[in-house]
Amino acid sequence: MKLAWKRGTALLLVLVMIWGLCGCQKGKSIRFTTGLGDKELFKIGDEVCTRQEAMVFVLSQKKNYERSYGKEIWDVKIYGEPFSAYMRDNLQDFLAKMKCMVLMADKYKVELNDEEKLRIEQAAETYFEGLPENVIQASGIGEPDVKTVFHDYYVSNKLMKQLTADVSTEISEDEARVITVQQIFLSTEDLSAEEKEEKRKTAQKVKEQADAGADFAVLGKNNNESESFELQIARGDTEMQFENAAYALSTGQISEVVETAYGFHVIKCINNYDEQETAKHKTELARKCKEDRFYEYYDAFVKTIVAEYNEKAWKAIDYGQEFGEPQTDFYEVYDQYFGAEIY
Structure with missing residues (x-):
């Protein structure tokens, strides 16, 4: 994935x-x-x-x-x-x-x-x-x-x-911006429509628990189906739906349930602007x-x-x-x- x-x-x-x-x-x-x-x-x-x-x-x-x-x-x-x-x-x-x-x-x-x-x-x-x-x-x-x-x-x-x-070589800060997020991912690959709907409901429940103050790391440990929990990403690194949701968050915010071709994601922004990594990425771009x-x-x-x-x-x-x-x-x-x- x-x-x-x-x-x-x-x-x-x-x-x-x-x-x-x-x-x-x-x-x-x-x-x-x-x-x-x-x-x-x-x-x-x-x-x-x-x-x-x-x-x-x-x-x-x-x-x-x-x-x-x-x-x-x-x-x-x-x-x-x-x-x-x-x-x-x-x-x-x-x-x-x-x-x-x-x-x-x-x-x-x-x-x-x-x-x-x-x-x-x-x-x-x-x-x-x-x-x-x-x-x-x-x-x-x-x-x-x-x-x-x-x-x-x-x-x-x-x-x-x-x-x-x-x-x-003028690159804007936003174009080069590197962020750190955590994700709880529920896969829908090779599932029937009914099974996908059950995954959506589970993702929505996770979202509601996170909004209610549950520890996001604990929710991730119990629900995340991806090998990666914390991600440091730049624009273009992930699917567009994931990127748009992640980059719209402020530090500490949690996204709505995001659907990609692979499944459902609940995203928490840990740092919406990593200054040091952004500077490096700007040089790369x-x-x-x-x-x-x-x-x-x-x-x-x-x-x-x-x-x-x-x-x-x-x-x-x-x-x-x-x-x-x-x-x-x-x-x-x-x-x-x-x-x-x-x-």
Whole structure:
């Protein structure tokens, strides 16, 4: 049921969404044919992506997730395959998109000034100096590879900024408003008309008890048929009937019985304006406005791409492999030199 969705940091949601740390995953994925060298993962136009470049991202992802979840994370099954394979597939899409954006940067005349070129060189040097010798040997990464990665990542950011410079990102407080509610849900799925009417009567009784001062949490414990009792939601997260009723409430108010395609709901508003989460959501919405505009350009460009893909080289990338632990992190170094800019 859609209403069981909850904003937060549950492990499954983290596993599904982690590639957001690397960049946007919207747009058409790219699949390639074979015919490259052992260390070449793919070629798009004149742009070649090597295993060493990919390893810069692998090392940072591996370091971050093993610290949070342990080395066993790579064997966790997600969508029926090991998490390591899931990450590798996402890495393929991400790197392909980044290389496409580098090609697009040429088309749209994105140029780097001397100061930007210097920062790229400094960032690459800082990152490479933080790699112990055993990590360098195991990963095969060289300083030129690191410089290429920082260059491509920065150029991709600059391209997106240039193509979306005129996009309005003004989002109203109400449009971005995040609220917290509690719900008592009675399912009507696969019920007869008579059975649905009985559920409606039960929901109405719950509503009357809540209005009379009964503890809503106790009512929920005794009547709620959803896995979720307390929900933090933004507009668009739930069915329209639920959203309209929830957003009409003030803090502490209880709704009338609300009917959706799934059943009946009695909703209590716990916080009708979570200021901190609303600010975060406003940033997300503004970013989405820019992404939508950017992918109008990107999707059209991808259709013109001819690419080659080295399946054997890709399969050899294993997040579960031991490379040693780098003393540096790509994203941290990028943030140090360029700010928290990710495309």
